[in-house]
Protein backbone atom coordinates (compact mmCIF):
# COMPACT_ATOMS: atom_id res chain seq x y z
CA UNK A 1 0.00 0.00 0.00
CA UNK A 2 0.91 3.66 0.12
CA UNK A 3 3.57 4.57 2.67
CA UNK A 4 2.06 6.71 5.43
CA UNK A 5 3.64 9.96 6.48
CA UNK A 6 5.77 9.45 9.60
CA UNK A 7 5.30 11.69 12.62
CA UNK A 8 7.51 11.73 15.71
CA UNK A 9 5.59 12.31 18.92
CA UNK A 10 6.90 12.93 22.44
CA UNK A 11 4.72 11.43 25.17
CA UNK A 12 5.34 13.43 28.36
CA UNK A 13 3.80 13.91 31.79
CA UNK A 14 4.40 12.88 35.38
CA UNK A 15 5.00 9.28 36.42
CA UNK A 16 1.84 7.25 36.94
CA UNK A 17 -0.25 9.57 34.73
CA UNK A 18 -0.95 6.78 32.23
CA UNK A 19 1.34 7.54 29.26
CA UNK A 20 2.35 3.94 28.55
CA UNK A 21 -1.22 2.72 29.08
CA UNK A 22 -2.46 5.24 26.49
CA UNK A 23 0.18 4.39 23.88
CA UNK A 24 -0.41 0.69 24.41
CA UNK A 25 -4.16 1.14 23.79
CA UNK A 26 -3.48 2.94 20.50
CA UNK A 27 -1.77 -0.13 19.07
CA UNK A 28 -3.68 -2.90 17.30
CA UNK A 29 -5.10 -5.32 19.89
CA UNK A 30 -2.73 -8.13 18.90
CA UNK A 31 0.25 -5.86 19.62
CA UNK A 32 -0.94 -4.67 23.04
CA UNK A 33 0.74 -5.90 26.20
CA UNK A 34 -1.22 -6.91 29.28
CA UNK A 35 1.19 -5.90 32.01
CA UNK A 36 2.34 -2.31 32.01
CA UNK A 37 5.21 -1.38 34.29
CA UNK A 38 6.71 2.03 35.07
CA UNK A 39 8.90 3.10 32.17
CA UNK A 40 12.63 3.15 32.78
CA UNK A 41 14.25 5.95 30.78
CA UNK A 42 12.07 5.81 27.68
CA UNK A 43 10.66 3.43 25.16
CA UNK A 44 10.06 3.86 21.43
CA UNK A 45 6.62 2.72 20.30
CA UNK A 46 4.72 2.83 17.03
CA UNK A 47 1.08 3.05 16.05
CA UNK A 48 -0.78 3.96 12.90
CA UNK A 49 -3.90 5.93 12.09
CA UNK A 50 -5.73 6.06 8.78
CA UNK A 51 -3.24 8.48 7.23
CA UNK A 52 -0.22 8.63 9.54
CA UNK A 53 2.44 6.42 11.07
CA UNK A 54 3.34 7.62 14.56
CA UNK A 55 6.67 6.95 16.27
CA UNK A 56 6.28 7.75 19.95
CA UNK A 57 9.01 8.49 22.46
CA UNK A 58 7.25 7.25 25.58
CA UNK A 59 9.32 8.96 28.26
CA UNK A 60 9.47 8.01 31.93
CA UNK A 61 7.80 10.63 34.09
CA UNK A 62 9.76 9.77 37.23
CA UNK A 63 11.65 12.74 38.64
CA UNK A 64 15.05 11.16 38.16
CA UNK A 65 14.39 10.61 34.41
CA UNK A 66 12.67 13.89 33.53
CA UNK A 67 16.03 15.43 32.58
CA UNK A 68 16.04 13.02 29.60
CA UNK A 69 13.00 14.66 28.01
CA UNK A 70 14.80 17.67 26.58
CA UNK A 71 17.24 15.56 24.58
CA UNK A 72 14.34 14.46 22.36
CA UNK A 73 12.61 17.82 21.90
CA UNK A 74 14.33 18.56 18.56
CA UNK A 75 13.16 15.17 17.21
CA UNK A 76 9.53 15.68 18.16
CA UNK A 77 6.93 17.08 15.77
CA UNK A 78 4.06 16.88 18.24
CA UNK A 79 3.53 16.31 21.97
CA UNK A 80 1.10 14.16 23.90
CA UNK A 81 1.05 15.47 27.48
CA UNK A 82 -0.73 13.23 29.98
CA UNK A 83 -2.18 14.36 33.31
CA UNK A 84 -3.61 12.18 36.07
CA UNK A 85 -6.86 14.12 36.64
CA UNK A 86 -7.25 12.56 40.08
CA UNK A 87 -3.80 13.60 41.32
CA UNK A 88 -4.74 17.01 42.71
CA UNK A 89 -1.66 17.21 44.94
CA UNK A 90 0.70 16.99 42.00
CA UNK A 91 -1.25 19.19 39.57
CA UNK A 92 1.16 22.01 40.45
CA UNK A 93 4.13 19.76 39.65
CA UNK A 94 2.55 18.85 36.31
CA UNK A 95 2.12 22.58 35.61
CA UNK A 96 5.76 23.27 36.49
CA UNK A 97 6.95 20.56 34.12
CA UNK A 98 4.65 21.85 31.38
CA UNK A 99 5.88 25.43 31.83
CA UNK A 100 9.51 24.29 31.73
CA UNK A 101 8.74 22.37 28.55
CA UNK A 102 6.98 25.32 26.88
CA UNK A 103 9.87 27.65 27.70
CA UNK A 104 12.58 25.35 26.40
CA UNK A 105 14.50 26.81 23.42
CA UNK A 106 13.90 23.66 21.35
CA UNK A 107 10.13 23.97 21.86
CA UNK A 108 9.40 27.63 22.44
CA UNK A 109 9.10 29.12 18.97
CA UNK A 110 7.93 26.05 17.11
CA UNK A 111 4.45 25.24 15.91
CA UNK A 112 4.18 21.92 17.70
CA UNK A 113 0.67 20.62 18.30
CA UNK A 114 0.10 19.53 21.90
CA UNK A 115 -2.56 16.98 22.75
CA UNK A 116 -3.44 16.87 26.45
CA UNK A 117 -5.11 13.87 27.99
CA UNK A 118 -6.88 14.56 31.29
CA UNK A 119 -6.55 10.87 32.07
CA UNK A 120 -8.14 8.62 34.74
CA UNK A 121 -11.52 10.29 34.27
CA UNK A 122 -13.06 7.06 35.58
CA UNK A 123 -11.82 7.74 39.12
CA UNK A 124 -14.43 9.23 41.40
CA UNK A 125 -12.40 12.26 42.45
CA UNK A 126 -11.05 13.06 38.98
CA UNK A 127 -11.18 16.70 37.91
CA UNK A 128 -12.96 17.56 34.66
CA UNK A 129 -10.89 18.38 31.58
CA UNK A 130 -12.09 21.99 31.89
CA UNK A 131 -10.79 22.18 35.46
CA UNK A 132 -7.47 20.56 34.50
CA UNK A 133 -7.13 23.00 31.64
CA UNK A 134 -7.75 25.92 34.06
CA UNK A 135 -5.22 24.65 36.62
CA UNK A 136 -2.57 24.24 33.92
CA UNK A 137 -3.46 27.66 32.41
CA UNK A 138 -3.71 26.15 28.95
CA UNK A 139 -5.45 29.24 27.58
CA UNK A 140 -2.05 30.97 27.86
CA UNK A 141 -0.67 28.75 25.09
CA UNK A 142 -1.06 31.02 22.09
CA UNK A 143 1.66 29.94 19.68
CA UNK A 144 0.81 26.25 19.40
CA UNK A 145 -2.34 24.38 18.50
CA UNK A 146 -3.54 22.41 21.53
CA UNK A 147 -6.45 20.25 22.51
CA UNK A 148 -7.51 18.54 25.72
CA UNK A 149 -9.53 15.33 26.02
CA UNK A 150 -10.75 13.52 29.11
CA UNK A 151 -9.68 9.88 28.88
CA UNK A 152 -9.83 6.53 30.56
CA UNK A 153 -6.81 4.73 29.17
CA UNK A 154 -7.70 1.43 30.82
CA UNK A 155 -10.99 1.24 28.90
CA UNK A 156 -9.59 3.19 25.95
CA UNK A 157 -12.22 5.92 26.21
CA UNK A 158 -11.45 9.39 24.86
CA UNK A 159 -8.28 8.32 23.08
CA UNK A 160 -9.67 8.23 19.55
CA UNK A 161 -11.00 11.79 19.76
CA UNK A 162 -7.53 12.98 20.75
CA UNK A 163 -5.69 11.06 18.07
CA UNK A 164 -8.17 12.24 15.41
CA UNK A 165 -7.39 15.82 16.43
CA UNK A 166 -3.65 15.14 16.30
CA UNK A 167 -3.91 13.53 12.88
CA UNK A 168 -5.76 16.55 11.56
CA UNK A 169 -3.37 19.06 13.11
CA UNK A 170 0.20 17.84 12.54
Ligand code: GTP
Nearest residue numbers: 015016017018019020021038039060061120152153
Ligand atom coordinates in the same frame (compact mmCIF):
# COMPACT_ATOMS: atom_id res chain seq x y z
P1 GTP B 1 5.81 6.26 34.02
O1 GTP B 1 6.21 5.30 32.95
O2 GTP B 1 6.34 5.89 35.36
O3 GTP B 1 6.11 7.68 33.68
O4 GTP B 1 4.18 6.17 34.17
P2 GTP B 1 3.09 6.24 33.00
O5 GTP B 1 2.64 7.65 32.83
O6 GTP B 1 3.56 5.54 31.78
O7 GTP B 1 1.85 5.46 33.66
P3 GTP B 1 1.36 3.97 33.33
O8 GTP B 1 0.80 3.90 31.95
O9 GTP B 1 2.44 3.03 33.67
O10 GTP B 1 0.12 3.84 34.33
C1 GTP B 1 0.26 3.99 35.74
C2 GTP B 1 -0.89 3.31 36.44
O11 GTP B 1 -2.10 4.01 36.19
C3 GTP B 1 -1.15 1.87 35.97
O12 GTP B 1 -1.50 1.10 37.10
C4 GTP B 1 -2.33 2.01 35.04
O13 GTP B 1 -3.13 0.85 34.95
C5 GTP B 1 -3.10 3.13 35.68
N1 GTP B 1 -3.93 3.88 34.72
C6 GTP B 1 -3.55 4.40 33.54
N2 GTP B 1 -4.57 5.04 32.94
C7 GTP B 1 -5.63 4.93 33.78
C8 GTP B 1 -6.99 5.40 33.72
O14 GTP B 1 -7.44 6.06 32.79
N3 GTP B 1 -7.78 5.09 34.79
C9 GTP B 1 -7.33 4.37 35.85
N4 GTP B 1 -8.20 4.11 36.83
N5 GTP B 1 -6.07 3.92 35.94
C10 GTP B 1 -5.22 4.20 34.92
Ligand code: MG
Nearest residue numbers: 019020038039
Ligand atom coordinates in the same frame (compact mmCIF):
# COMPACT_ATOMS: atom_id res chain seq x y z
MG1 MG C 1 5.36 4.72 31.23
